[in-house]
Amino acid sequence: GKKVTQFRTGDFVACADVSCAHHADIVCVPDHLIVKIAQAHLKTASMTAIGASALQGVRxxxxxxxxxxxxxxxxxxxxxxxxxxxxxxxxxxxxxxxxxxxxxxxxxxxxxxxxxxxxxxxxxxxxxxxxxxxxxxxxxxxxxxxxxxxxxxxxxxxxxxxxxxxxxxxxxxxxxxxxxxxxxxxxxxPYTPGRLTCAAQYSRYGSCVSWSEQRTMQEFVRLLESEKLAVEPLITKEILFDQVPETQEHLKDPLALSTVISYQPDEQAQNSVEAQSGKGVACSDARSCEKNSLCRFVPAIKSKEQKIRVAIIGAGRFARLKLMPLLTDMPGISLNAIIDVDRTRALTLARVHGIDQVFASVDDFFAHEQGSVDAIIVASPYTLHADQVIKAVQHGKAVFAERPLITDPAQYERIKKMLDTYPQAPLCVGYTSAFSPFMQKIKKHIKERYTPLMISYRMNSSIVPQEFWIHADFSVGRVVGHACMIIDLFCYLTDAKPVSVSVEALHAAKEDIFPTDNFSVQLSFDDGSLCSLVYTALGHQELGKERMEVFFDGKSILMNNYRQLHGFGLPTLFNEVVTEPDKGHKAALQAFFDALRKPTFVAPVPFDRLKLVSELTLLIDKLVCSGGGAASFVPAKAAVERDSYGASSGAHKTEREREQY
Incomplete structure (x- = not known):
């Protein structure tokens, strides 16, 4: 890549990290996990990663x-x-x-x-x-x-x-x-600092760790090339790559200390590298069809026999473990492309799920896809959601965006302008809790209620280390990233509009306890309903992550971790216990794809609710970060700049704490 300055084409290198340093024709490894080696020591230098582990243990x-x-x-x-x-x-x-x-x-x-x-x-x-x-x-x-x-x-x-x-x-x-x-x-x-971190986090490690993985690898190579270590006698066998299946029994032999695999030059692989040089595209399946209009949206598919062709932006943990398996198993859905800055991870997932096209950036995707995709799933880091959604809509694509939709007021203004410009845009945001079977059942029984609702929701989340990316930016804490879905759930269950909000945040002397991880919110709605959320990262995980209590009409409902649902004053058939919690991810995706197949797209989550939840989330986040407070909620006026703390906000924090959070 253009940002790699330590290496150039033709260098012999050794690399580490089991997630990307594979036996393959082409590998993509971060430059901080690569070291140069001499051509004369190619065979013995193949043990650099293992040797670095031994050297780290000795150190x-x-x-x-x-x-x-x-x-x-x-x-x-x-x-x-x-x-x-x-x-x-x-x-x-x-x-x-x-x-x-x-x-x-x-x-x-x-x-x-x-x-x-x-x-x-x-x-x-x-x-x-x-x-x-x-x-x-x-x-x-x-x-x-x-x-x-x-x-x-x-x-x-x-x-x-x-x-x-x-x-x-x-x-x-x-x-x-x-x-x-x-x-x-x-x-x-277990490993050297810097080995299992991304490039952004690695820069922080470099400031406090004198021996990074790369420096350890360099030292091992130096000892190797200066003949201070005898590595050649530890190689018990050398085989060709094609002979690997035939030597499985040898590899299981406890006396076989190491086996070196030799590769033959692959002209086809070299041609592939040259063909892809400078393009950033590992594989393309361009189809000759006209681009969709920028202003006019039509259903992606009208026939149930035809498949909706999907691309997914972001191949992080949630996308790999939750979204992609769901999409693969859905009938009528075809995963056609994957976009991720980590090309190695994207290529690996493409092979696993049979995806034809792999791209390293969103711009690259739109420049080459040529109408081969009908819908896009946005599952990238939080701060990228808004701009990627806008770009996809402007290119005439249907979009399912994981929450949150926005992370700051500027993004909200851009999203609001986009929704006003494209009022028929096929867009859905992954506020999945409202789609879960338990919430659907609760909604059915509270719909004809006589009294307002009293809802208490507790989120017992896990603590996030201070250096984790979610704390690196003021705009992507737990309120914006996680609590937004519960706020949407409150709006969905009450079917009313919030009129006021009150917030309290935990104040701790320790710097690793964040107010955006530990807070309570109370929302008042225009129908008289009162909803409260207690969010904490201080509890034990065996208690369960989520619990909700609903009170209305002399009746009560208890939902425990999406595994147990009990009604008091309700029919016995209302009660339900399941072994596997269903938080609505599949149902939300299915509702989105079903809407695409209809002549007129009806958003599963109404746009008015999207705007409302976005504004309310920003207001709550501002109050949490300023130490707590209360405020009236007026839509379109709540999404104010974060540094303009209102008089109603709590004055509990010092200036230093405000700067920190």
Whole structure:
């Protein structure tokens, strides 16, 4: 890409990260996970990612010259760890269940070797260390069963106030009693900082982490190329890529430390790279048809036999785990394109779901799709929704946008102008709670009520780390991102318009507790209904995430986490318990596609409600961020600039806190 400055075409490189560093003709890896290597060391440098994990584990131990260390588990990571510890000036003991692995480690510099199964292991190590124990034990076992035994042996072998470093393993089965008795420090070294972060987050890591993944990889390559490490003897077999299926049994052999796969030049792959150079398009399926009018909208499909061709913008976690499986299983729907800045992730999903077209940007998509898509699903980061919706509508596409529709007043003004310009635009926003079976049943029973509604809704959400992207911008906190859907639900159930709002936000001295994560909202509606929302990120997840209580006409309804629905004063058949919660995602999508098939599109979520919820959300967010307060709600006047705090807003926060939030 044009922003990559450290590398150029023709460089030999090693890369890391299992999510993108695949065995493939073409891979797309962030530049902070790539290092240059010499052509003479291509074979051994293929172990750079694994070697970096071993090097990070050794660095975590903070070894000193003259320390005695023991390496438990002599797979590839264990062998490299033993060599690195030896290079650091330590006496190295190795322990494994295979004598052949022990012999290989001793040939490459280890001082002592023992079988993990021998009864005298503890006695032997005690003698070597003059009855003190090793200073540091490294655990690098691969299988869970092997790890249980190795971890216990490692604790037994470590001296009082020593260290145990677990490399590359997520589970820890060490018995706490022995660790506490000997005051042993247990350190986990699953990966190097920067490896599992996006480029934006990586810049923050770089400011506080001296050894990033890239620097660790560079150091391993330096040791490799300066022959401080012997990696060639650890390669037990070299095969061609086409021979991989034939060598599965060899790969399962515990004595096979590593197998290197060699690739033959692929002329077709090279031509593919050249063809795509500068285009940003991995695959295109252009169809010759005229572009839709910018001002006139027609139903996407009139025949039920024809499929609605769909593109999805954004391939994040929600899109991958929720939206795409739903779209794939829906009859009459065809996923034709995917747009995501992470091309590797997009290509992987395209292969999984059989998607023909992959694009790296929205502009690229509209420049090349040529009428091959009828509807677009917007599932990108929150701050991008509004502009992507506007662009899709201007190109004559039907749009289903995940919530929220807007994140700030400027976006609201642009969306409002677009809706006024295109009043028949086929647009739906994913306020899915109102489409859930439980809410549909509740709506049916409260529709003919005599009294106003009293609704209490509690959202027990999980805490979000301070560095997470949702806190990086003032406009994408939990109010705008999550609470907007509950606000829409209140408007849907009451079928009334809000007239006033009162807000209180949690005030905490700790900087990791955000007011936009912990607040309460009370809404008054013009029919007399009163709705309250308590949103918190301080609770325990076993309590359940969502709970709603409804009171009306001498009756009560309890909805618990979309799994249980109970009515008091209602027919027994109203009660329902399900094993899998249904929050309305499928029903909302289906309502959108059904509306597209009709001669006249009727928005599943009326545009007036979209505007109302957007204005009310911005007002609540402003009050939460200013410490709380109360205000009358007048549509079209509520969406004010965030820095103009009204007199009714709470004056609980200091200027410093206001700047922070």
């Amino acid at each position: 975590r131990a903070q070894l000193s010259l003259g320390d005695t260390v023991a390496v438990f588990g002599l797979g590839l990571v264990g062998q490299l760890t033993a060599q690195l510890a030896k290079a650091a000036g330590c006496t190295v003991l190795v322990v494994d269940e295979h004598a052949e692995r022990i012999a290989r480690a001793k040939e490459l510099g280890a001082d002592y070797g023992y079988l993990v199964s021998q009864n005298t292991l503890q006695q032997e190590i005690s003698l070597v260390t003059q009855h003190v124990g090793v200073d540091v034990s490294f655990i690098t076992g691969a299988s869970e069963k092997e790890n249980v035994l190795l971890q216990q042996r490692a604790v037994d072998a470590t001296r009082a106030q020593g260290k145990v470093v677990i490399i590359g393993q997520e589970s820890c089965t060490i018995q706490r009693h022995e660790v506490q008795r000997k005051d042993i420090a247990v350190l986990l070294s």
